[in-house]
Amino acid sequence: MDAGHTAGSSRIVLDATDVSRAVTRIAHEIVERNKGIADVVLLGIPSRGLPLAQRIAAQLEKIDGGTVPCGSLDITMYRDDLRMRPARALESTAIPSRGVDGATVVLVDDVLYSGRTIRAALDAVSDFGRPRSIQLAVLVDRGHRELPIRPDYVGKNLPTSLDEKVAVRLTEIDGHDDVAILGGAE
Amino acid sequence: MRHLLSTGDLDAKEAILVLDTAAELAALTDRSVKKLPTLRGRTVVNLFFEDSTRTRISFEIAAKRLSADVINFAAKGSSVSKGESLKDTALTLEAMGADAVVIRHPASGAPHRLAHAGWIQGSVVNAGDGTHEHPTQALLDAFTLRHRLRQGVGDLDGLRVTIVGDVLHSRVARSNVLLLSTLGADVTVVAPPTLLPTGVETWPCAVTYDIDEVLPTSDAIMMLRVQAERMQAAYFPSAREYSRRYGLDSERMSKLPQDAIVMHPGPMNRGMEISADVADHGRSVMVDQVANGVSVRMAVLYLMLGGSMEGAA
Numbered sequence: 001m002d003a004g005h006t007a008g009s010s011r012i013v014l015d016a017t018d019v020s021r022a023v024t025r026i027a028h029e030i031v032e033r034n035k036g037i038a039d040v041v042l043l044g045i046p047s048r049g050l051p052l053a054q055r056i057a058a059q060l061e062k063i064d065g066g067t068v069p070c071g072s073l074d075i076t077m078y079r080d081d082l083r084m085r086p087a088r089a090l091e092s093t094a095i096p097s098r099g100v101d102g103a104t105v106v107l108v109d110d111v112l113y114s115g116r117t118i119r120a121a122l123d124a125v126s127d128f129g130r131p132r133s134i135q136l137a138v139l140v141d142r143g144h145r146e147l148p149i150r151p152d153y154v155g156k157n158l159p160t161s162l163d164e165k166v167a168v169r170l171t172e173i174d175g176h177d178d179v180a181i182l183g184g185a186e
Numbered sequence: 187m188r189h190l191l192s193t194g195d196l197d198a199k200e201a202i203l204v205l206d207t208a209a210e211l212a213a214l215t216d217r218s219v220k221k222l223p224t225l226r227g228r229t230v231v232n233l234f235f236e237d238s239t240r241t242r243i244s245f246e247i248a249a250k251r252l253s254a255d256v257i258n259f260a261a262k263g264s265s266v267s268k269g270e271s272l273k274d275t276a277l278t279l280e281a282m283g284a285d286a287v288v289i290r291h292p293a294s295g296a297p298h299r300l301a302h303a304g305w306i307q308g309s310v311v312n313a314g315d316g317t318h319e320h321p322t323q324a325l326l327d328a329f330t331l332r333h334r335l336r337q338g339v340g341d342l343d344g345l346r347v348t349i350v351g352d353v354l355h356s357r358v359a360r361s362n363v364l365l366l367s368t369l370g371a372d373v374t375v376v377a378p379p380t381l382l383p384t385g386v387e388t389w390p391c392a393v394t395y396d397i398d399e400v401l402p403t404s405d406a407i408m409m410l411r412v413q414a415e416r417m418q419a420a421y422f423p424s425a426r427e428y429s430r431r432y433g434l435d436s437e438r439m440s441k442l443p444q445d446a447i448v449m450h451p452g453p454m455n456r457g458m459e460i461s462a463d464v465a466d467h468g469r470s471v472m473v474d475q476v477a478n479g480v481s482v483r484m485a486v487l488y489l490m491l492g493g494s495m496e497g498a499a
Contacts, residue, residue: 074210077222077252077488087187087493089203090210127219 010167014156014179019139019170022155023052026137027059029153034104037064039132041103043073045121046091051172052139053108069096073107078120093124101129106153110168112138115149140179142166160184187489189301189310193321193365198341201369205329207485209338212478214251225254228491231284233275234313235261235291240452240476241313241322245288248483254491257284272296276305284308286491294318294357309490317355317383322486323451324361326479328369330471331406333478334447343370348400349391350376350432351410351459354383354421358451359410363391374400378432380421397432401441408449409434409459425458435461439469447471 014022034040037060044053050072057070074091076082107121118136125134137153142160156179160166164184171177187200196204214220230249232242242258249256259279266275272291279287286309289297294316301310314320332338335345347366353359353375366373373391375382386393394400401407412428422428434448442448448460448470456462464470 077224077492082224082492083494085493087489087491090207092210093213123223127217127221129218 009184010180010182012178012180013158014140016177019155019177019179022139023055024059026153026155027056027063030056030060030106030135030137031063033135033152037066037068039103040068040106041096041098041100041131042068042070042106042108043095043100043121043125044070045107045109045117046072046074047173048110048168048170049108051170052110052137053106054172056106056108056137069098071096073121073124075117075120075124078123080116080120095128099129100125100131103131105131105134106137107134108137110139110170111166112136112141112149112151112154113144113166115145115147118149119147139168140166187309187486189297189312190321190486190490191297191301191310191312192319193324193361193368194319196321196365196368198368198370201325201328201365202341204325204482204485204489205332207489208325208329208478208481209333211484211488212481214481214484215477221251221253223253224488224492225249225252228254228285229283230254230256230286230288230487230491231279232256232258232313233279233287233289234259235266235289235296236314238290238314240479241290244476244479245311245313245322245483248480249487251480252484252487252492254285254487257282272300273303273305276300276303280306280308286311286487288313290314292316311486311490314357316357317360318357319361320357320451321361321365322479322483323358324365325486326475326482327358327362327408327449327451328365329478329482330449330475331366331371331447334471334474335405335445341369342366345371346374346403346405347371347408348374348376348397348404348406349408349410350397350434352381352412352421353377353386353410354381355413356410358408360389362408363389367391374404376400376432378422378428397434397438398441401438402443404442404446406447406449407434407442408451409454411451411453412455412458429458433457433459433461434464436463436467439464439467445469449475452476 042053042057044050057068060068071094074093076090135152138151139155140158141154142158165182167180246256288311290313296315297312367390376397
């Protein structure tokens with residue numbers, strides 16, 4: 001979600017400390033669920049999923065030692081709404097050199113909403129190989145799913161109405177960390 | 187992007203968007219599945235009224251990697267050889283539901299006519315028209331220059347590019363001069379006076395007759411093919427004299443800066459505009475140019491057909 005025009009109110013729901021705690025907790029849950037980090041590959045979905053993936057990777061390395069391959073996965077070419085808007089610029093895709101065959105791929109995104117981005121990401125991953133499993137980590141789950149997709153790791157469940165926007169801001173891109181809900185009826 | 191008819195229609199921002207998109211798409215070659223689902227259900231017609239192997243195949247691979255359906259329509263062996271006009275061919279393609287037409291035609295301006303006459307709804311890509319333009323060739327050359335000499339980012343500000351040879355008949359030269367100057371490069375064209383088009387002084391480039399004077403200040407040199415098939419008159423006394431005065435051999439190559447690259451749009455006349463040892467030299471990037479052609483054409487087709495038609499300029 002873009003931190004674009006605020007058509008009214010804006011309230012901060014996670015501050016920098018909350019974001020940092022959420023990332024740390026997600027990392028711990030990934031280790032717990034997978035009994036370690038062997039064969040875990042993180043793929044961040046640009047733009048804001050990528051810095052989140054890198055932060056989770058750094059946490060994983062702190063918790064369990066070793067290195068965690070971390071890459072980015074642009075899903076633009078796999079979107080189901082390409083024909084509704086003019087063609088858009090592509091973001092970068094960089095799959096770690098070990099590939100995804102046999103790996104436990106953890107997709108990382110900032111906000112889970114309709115689930116369509118993740119549907120596209122599942123298609124994109126399978127063009128790179130055959131992971132043993134694919135899991136999903138998101139900083140914010142705001143509900144309103146349109147597809148049968150659910151996250152495995154959630155930083156914060158954030159009930160929202162459809163006329164609200166969720167703005168995730170990260171230091172790497174926006175200069176500071178927080179999550180805000182924009183607009184909607186007060 | 188609605189049509190791609192001339193590189194003169196592209197501003198720097200649009201050109202860089204094509205190059206950036208191509209850079210991302212280039213990585214597709216290393217993947218296990220070399221295909222993206224983006225243009226599923228779209229139809230691209232390759233309409234070639236002139237012989238071409240590499241450009242047609244390059245467009246065909248590009249469209250197929252984006253999952254478009256490709257129909258190759260060569261003038262030879264088609265109703266065109268029975269006398270069908272461009273208009274009737276276009277109306278036929280429209281009736282069959284072509285989303286994009288990639289056209290190569292011996293007449294300058296044929297793609298423009300096809301795009302603007304109201305015969306078809308789809309996008310038109312100029313794949314070379316007469317002695318006018320060949321925009322995707324210029325885009326792949328710009329991509330190659332940027333990749334080799336600018337780490338693959340930004341524009342070509344201050345890059346010194348020299349284009350040598352048959353500028354008069356070369357659509358590659360015109361498209362490159364327009365595009366490279368838009369991207370900030372300093373372009374010089376070199377040719378004998380008989381092979382320069384009238385009005386070349388209005389082009390955004392420097393012009394000289396002497397190749398040796400510009401070699402030491404060229405970051406890249408692009409050798410054009412001597413187009414014997416377009417020459418009805420004698421433009422130079424003999425092939426040997428042309429080769430001696432304007433051909434690139436290893437002696438001339440040694441006068442280029444250390445890291446300068448040699449380009450050629452192909453097909454090469456070895457021994458004519460370029461000697462065999464230069465053609466096979468490590469600083470000659472012809473193979474890169476061909477590979478980059480697929481990425482650039484994918485980028486063009488994606489930017490044209492990937493989004494909605496409404497709202498596109």
